[in-house]
Amino acid sequence: MALGLLSTLFLLSRAIDPGQALPFAEKDIQDRLRDQQITGPFFSGASSSGDALSFYADVLTTPDGKVGTNRARNLRATISTPKGTTFRLQSDTADFDLAQDYAELLGDVIFTTSTGYRLTSEKMTSELSNLNVKSPGAVFGTAPAGTLEAGAMSVTQAENDEAPQLLFTNRVKLIYKPKPLIE
Template sequence: MVAWLKVALPLAALGLLSTLFLLSRVIDPTQAIPFADTEVQDRLLNQRVSGPYYSGTTADGDQIAFVADSVVTPNGFAGASDADNVFVKIDLIGGGTVNVTSQAASIDVANDISDLIGNVVLKSSTGYIVTSELITARVSTLDIRSPGPVFADTPVGELVAGAMHLSTPVPSAPAQLVFTNGVKLIYLPKQVKE
């Protein structure tokens, strides 16, 4: 029985393998890849970059790195570009880091402005976590503003404010995070461990 299986099983395997090639479909390499017409038109009109990475240094020496899922220049025109799922990391020259994430962004390098839109979260290495729906930032220097309401978890408690501004008021000075327009702070003292 074993001697018979030594011959029969390899022959059965060869038979299965040969039918795989004999019964396979013929592929026409000249046939076009199926795309929806709207997708083709969108790709022709809009310039798209997948997984872009940009890094640079501001005039004051802060290092900025920008990553997104994709960036689109609408209608192929120069000017503002739209980005999805944005992550920005800023290494401050005075020490510390600031990380910003948002669902979308509009970036206009020529006019030195970018708008981060939709569930924007700013986290600083000093322990501040600020959320807003819109943050406007300059590209060439550290100047980040939220013109609308912000909610923040801070090292001393929870904070609500009408606006926020992160900047370096004097070159080479430490960055300052300023909250304005009706600031409300709920002070939460830390529990001392015995």
């Protein structure tokens, strides 16, 4: 009986034509041909001041074939300073311009630090060769002391080789939440 079932499996199965095209939508094929694409890219390196940099994304493309520019989808980036502070950035998309030493992160940008900050913004910009992250618009989130809102934010490396500085400007609002006393 088992032999009969096994033989019907081969008799009733459909033949596969190896010359048949893979099932891709025509738009997907045209997009892949127009924009160079890397799936799952990963990069790591160091800045001139010794910051360790790494990023990965779901997809990295060269929009409109423009050499030196790239667009990443679902970006995750980490910056670790020699002093031990770590910054993590996450965004829906990011545009890189290598010639201009510029990156622009867009859409639900999440910025976290090893010192306890977790902030969100619609847009952040960064230099590629140095620690210089800015949010030209509003940031919202939590800080070690409570909740924080500001109209703009920047993170820069201090010139005297101290730890990086977070600077909040434009109507800063901090709601202090003291930690409970331990008895």
